[in-house]
Amino acid sequence: MYRNILVRTEDSVGRITLNRPERHNAFDDQTIAELSDALAAMEASAEVRVILIASAGQHFCAGADLKWMLRAAARGAEENLVDARKFATMLGCLARMPKPTVARVQGVAYGGGVGLVSACDIAVATADARFALTEVRLGLIPAVIGPHVVAAIGPRQARRYMLTAQPFSAAEAHRLGLVHELAVDIPALDGAVNGIVSALLANGPQAQAECKSLIAAVAGRPLDDPLIEDTARRIARIRATDEAREGMAAFLARRRPRWPAGD
Template sequence: MYTNIITEVDIGVGIITLNRPERHNAFDDGLIAELSAAIDQMSKDPAVRVLVLSSTGKSFCAGADLNWMKRAAGYTHPENLRDAHALAEMLRRLAHCPKPTVARVQGPAFGGGVGLVACCDVAIGTIDAEFSLTEVKLGLIPAVISPHVIAAIGERYARRYMLTAERFSAAEAYRIGLLHELVTDTESLDEAVGEIVDALLNNAPGAMAECKALIAAVAWKPITPVVIEDTAQRITRLRASEEGREGMTAFLEKRKPNWIAQG
């Protein structure tokens, strides 16, 4: 079905794997289109409760593919705008996926690759991974990834790393909030991702989707009466929902709720 990515669904977990190792999983219009379609498909698939974004090869994602950049140099304004919209839409779908998303970062992430990591709810990487927002070195700016990167690392660190385009380590990515956890190697990476996935699968699917919507609604907002009323309405609705009733009943009856596999 796809030529640039591999997709699979296994026991509630959807995995999208960037599969252009010979190009360090760099973006081109084909990869962006396939990622966008796969994210949309898994977002709508009731069999998928958690989405993991992974890569093959030595790099997680090296940003824009050089051949694509060469082609884009001759594009018209409408053609360049089309490409920018396509990338922005793919990142939007990932950032606003109703399922929890986990980035499995096994190697360097540059440019748009940093954007992919920033879009995911949880990001775990190996200690030898490197990161860089390289756009200004090419006379460009990290435009469409900027809302997601700034949300992940904050304006202050964005000022440094977007302006200097310097490489920074996985340890620094962890320090500034781009990565949530560091591991020593890919075996440990798979174990750490598995632990996060298991934790997510214990939670109510609808409640996690609602929680993501809640975070988006209140983040960076002043605590006004409007925000307070919105949060009160949200919890009132969830308490009366089928999942809310099942969760509370299961807790009181000291049993597992019905969204956890019994056994």
């Protein structure tokens, strides 16, 4: 079905693999369209509980394909805006996905690759991975990925790395909060990813979606009376769901929960 990505669903995990290793898995319009389609299908699929973003070959993603960018630059402003909106919409779909998302990172993640990592809930990388926000070197700006990167590493660190375009190590990405866990090599990377996926699959899917909604609602807001009321209403509503009743009953009975399909 797809030319630039591979898609597989197995054991409740939807795996999307960037598959342009000869181009270091750089984005182009075709890749963006395919990612958008695959993400929408996985969001709608009852079979998929967790979405894993990975890549084939040596590198995770080298950012935007410059050949595509040059073609786009030769077109008019309106066509460029349409292209940019498609990329922004795809990243927004990933960031707002109600299901947990995990990035598996090796090699380089530059430009849009950093945006892809930032838009995922959890990221794991090899210890020798490299990151960079290289747009200004090309006379460009990381506009579409900007909200996701700033949310991941904060405005102060974004200023440094967006303005200098300096590459940074996996250890620095971990310190900044862009990456949650480092692995010494590819087998260890897969082991770490599998461990995180297993932990995600053990939990209530409705509760996970509500957690993501909660985080989006409280991030950056002052602890005022409306926020307190909002959080109280959220937990009161969730307590009454079949999923919550099953989760608490399973814990008290010391058994694995049998998560209902939904309320």
